[in-house]
Amino acid sequence: MNRVYNFGAGPAMLPTSVMERAQREFLDYNGMGASVIEISHRSKEFEALLTHTDELIREISGLPDDFEILYVHGSAQLQFSAVPHNLLDLNPAHKAAYLETGNFASLARKEASRFGNITVAATSESSNFDRIPDFDPATLDPDTSYVHLTSNNTIFGTRWNQFPDTGKIPLVADMTSELMSRRLDFNKFGLIFAGLQKNLGPSGMAAVLIRKELLGHALPNTPNLLNYETYAKNHSMPNTINTFAVYMMNLVLQWLKEQGGLPAMETLNAQKAKLIYDAIDNNDFYIGSAHPDHRSEMNVCFNLQDSTLDKKFLDEAQVRGLYALKGHRLVGGIRASIYNAMPMAGCQALVDFMQEFAQQNG
């Protein structure tokens, strides 16, 4: 079997060694004679797996003790509802400020607007989200309950290089496409959430890192399993947790630790992205989508000068084992998603192909 280099934006490729291990033990977890997906979430073996996952997250990311780790149902988008339900009541004004940097930031803002007084504190919509907008936290109303941003924008290929200092107003970050790919100063954040399906595992679950003091403020009409306190009080198991997602995340985190953790991963991710961005910048055949100062290291988006060649590019790439390079339907073009699990060799194979394709079609 030949594994392709899968540049899909998510659900995305996972480390091959992780996938092979999961395959080996798929019918027999820990010598139990049953799969990890067939055992009770209340078994001591699963409880140990969950606790080990907590430990790996803290060890790898340096998450401080005043944050709780929650594993919650649904993917990141369910958190678009959960965040306002849990945080708007931090201030009786029920205000929140959203920083609009793309499609998912916008969806999050729209959902929150159904429950509180939401403002757009900054947006880059006028340049079709090709950059991160300027934002001065001093402009925030002091009675703002929280500020929301999307740290990396998968569709437009931008990211926040530096995070704003919002002082006493909690900063909420959707890090679905970045969590565990870069080091973070947790002092700047109140809440971070991420669907797993980019850097951390399969789809269907989200991880939430929440400052403990932010728990316990949910609006009275918050559905029980959208209330983060429900999870915090029950080690994320008020009911049956997504056991497979926890297991896969655990294996991915073990792998990440073996790779040298976030310092090594951050360096590698920068090198991988630079390789492709250089190939774009050094050849007029290609045009980068994002402003150079705000380029994502997870999703490299670009266009061919001659967009009528897009299909040919994608078809020939696929023949070479370079899979799922098509840009999002909102923007078209080409997108190479290069999460943690994409090896340097995959990026090199893409760059080699880009150069050949440009030569043959330029």
Add this chain to the structure above:
Amino acid sequence: MNRVYNFGAGPAMLPTSVMERAQREFLDYNGMGASVIEISHRSKEFEALLTHTDELIREISGLPDDFEILYVHGSAQLQFSAVPHNLLDLNPAHKAAYLETGNFASLARKEASRFGNITVAATSESSNFDRIPDFDPATLDPDTSYVHLTSNNTIFGTRWNQFPDTGKIPLVADMTSELMSRRLDFNKFGLIFAGLQKNLGPSGMAAVLIRKELLGHALPNTPNLLNYETYAKNHSMPNTINTFAVYMMNLVLQWLKEQGGLPAMETLNAQKAKLIYDAIDNNDFYIGSAHPDHRSEMNVCFNLQDSTLDKKFLDEAQVRGLYALKGHRLVGGIRASIYNAMPMAGCQALVDFMQEFAQQNG
């Protein structure tokens, strides 16, 4: 590797042939060079898998066309919030009637009470939920938006053999531990939901079968991903679906069809349950928990006359490869969960052990 007979209540054992197939193709789905958990939910291959799953559900269950099939985030308990949000507004009185037959029925009722005017239309709490209570639908207020029941009670080992005819008032059934284990007359139901982790797949997702005319009535404050219409309008993919859960469910349904579908499965399940219930009834050493008229065919609950022997029973069973027979912490004793995937041989092995254990310790 020796697979145990796993009598856990859920996440539960899945058919070994399904697990072996999932293992074989874990790194390479459909010749794509990537795992089914690594490909986009928007890929044509995944869309085909989802559509095939719909078709299998309809073919196996006989679900009529006026029902929509939804695959929703979270397990069954998130539906305890979603159901009132989606259905209470069917009548301006915002009333619903709950039939209380155990722990999960009670949790569902409590969650719904936060959003509407909820009454307990019948309960068997006074006999510690050892039976299904009498219920006369004629006693319902005509302005009731819906009636809710739990079709099979995993903790107490009871089930509704016959479902009430609630006429024009939609009947909602939590069938987490029964869906696809027995034939159903869908004419009696407005909405059926089930977490997958008993008969259908891994934990982390629920299937919802909803009469189309019940869509579009969600309360204004319904979180977007709790609104069934959001799923219905987007073939259950308003956002990233739990791709692994859909895949496993698809394999389980294929297996179910090969076994002869619901007629064959219903017959086998009745035989499996009878084998164990007979072993209980024919030996004073054991006492069945549920009233004989309301016995579950999925969860056989019983006690040892001498409960001080429980631990010995469980330990010796485990040595024999009979795993996870401990009763729920709310009731203690022994529980043998025998979902579709438990073969007759597993039930026979349990009965053999029960007889030996009674002989040696009676």
